[in-house]
Amino acid sequence: MSVRTPVPLRSEYRYFLRIPTRWGDNDAYGHVNNVQYYSWFDTVVSRFLLDTGEIDLRSSPLIGVVVETLCRHHAPVSFPDEVDAGLRVGRIGSSSVRFEIGIFRQGEEAAAASGHFIHVYVDRATQRVPQPIPDSFRAKLAPLLVAEGG
Numbered sequence: 001m002s003v004r005t006p007v008p009l010r011s012e013y014r015y016f017l018r019i020p021t022r023w024g025d026n027d028a029y030g031h032v033n034n035v036q037y038y039s040w041f042d043t044v045v046s047r048f049l050l051d052t053g054e055i056d057l058r059s060s061p062l063i064g065v066v067v068e069t070l071c072r073h074h075a076p077v078s079f080p081d082e083v084d085a086g087l088r089v090g091r092i093g094s095s096s097v098r099f100e101i102g103i104f105r106q107g108e109e110a111a112a113a114s115g116h117f118i119h120v121y122v123d124r125a126t127q128r129v130p131q132p133i134p135d136s137f138r139a140k141l142a143p144l145l146v147a148e149g150g
Contacts, residue, residue, distance in 0.1 A: 007074045008102045008111045013086025014144040017044045021079045031076040037113050038071060041101045044085035045117055048099075052140040062131050064097070064119030071115035075105075082106050089144040095130035096120045097141060 019040055027033040049055040049064070077083060086102040098118050102111040123129045133141075 005072060008086075008114045010084070010086060010102070010104050010109050010111075012146065013088045013100075013102050014146070015044070015048055015087040017047050017085045017087075018082055019043060019085055020082045021077065023079050026079045031078045032081075034071070034073070037073070037103060037115070038069065040083065040085050040103055041069070041071070041099075041115060041117055044087050044101055045099045045119075048087055048144075052137070054134070054137040054140055061124050062121050062134070062137075063124045063127070064121050065127065066117050067096075067120050068118040069115065071113055073113050074110065075108075075112040077103065077105055077112050083112070086111075087144060088146045089141050090116065090146065092133065092138060092141055092145065094132055095122075097133070100146075 021032060021036075025032045025036045050057070054060075055062070055064070082105075084104045084106065086104060088100045088102075090098040090100045096118055098116055100116045101114065103113040104110075105112050121131050121133055123131055
C-alpha cells in the first residue's frame with residue numbers, strides 16, 4: 001500500500017511564470033499530454049535561470065545537466081487553460097540544485113501537477129566534471145529555498 005503524497009499549494013512556491021496551453025498540447029482524451037508537463041517544468045526553470053543573469057545559454061562556463069526528474073499528476077489540464085508554473089528550490093548542494101515545480105490552473109490553489117528537476121552543474125567543455133555553485137548564484141537561489149518537499 002502506497003502513501004498518498006499531499007497536493008502542493010500555490011502559496012508554497014516563490015516564483016511564477018504564466019504559460020498558455022495550445023490546442024496541440026491536448027491528447028486524444030482531451031487533456032494535456034504527459035510530455036507537455038516536463039516542457040513546462042523546463043520552461044519555468046530555464047526562465048528563472050535566465051532572469052538571474054547567472055546562466056547564459058551560449059557562453060556560461062557552468063551549465064546545469066538534468067540528472068533526475070519526477071512528475072505527479074493531481075488533476076487534468078486542457079486547452080484553452082493557462083497555467084501558472086510555480087518554482088521553489090528544495091535543496092542546494094555543492095554542485096547540484098533540486099528545483100521543485102507546481103503547475104496550477106488559473107485561480108486554483110492546489111497543483112494540477114507537481115514534481116522536480118535535479119540539475120548538476122558541470123563544466124561546459126567536458127559536460128561531466130561537477131563544478132561548485134558560485135556564491136553569486138547561491139544568493140539568487142536562496143529566496144526560492146524551502147524545506148525539501150514542501
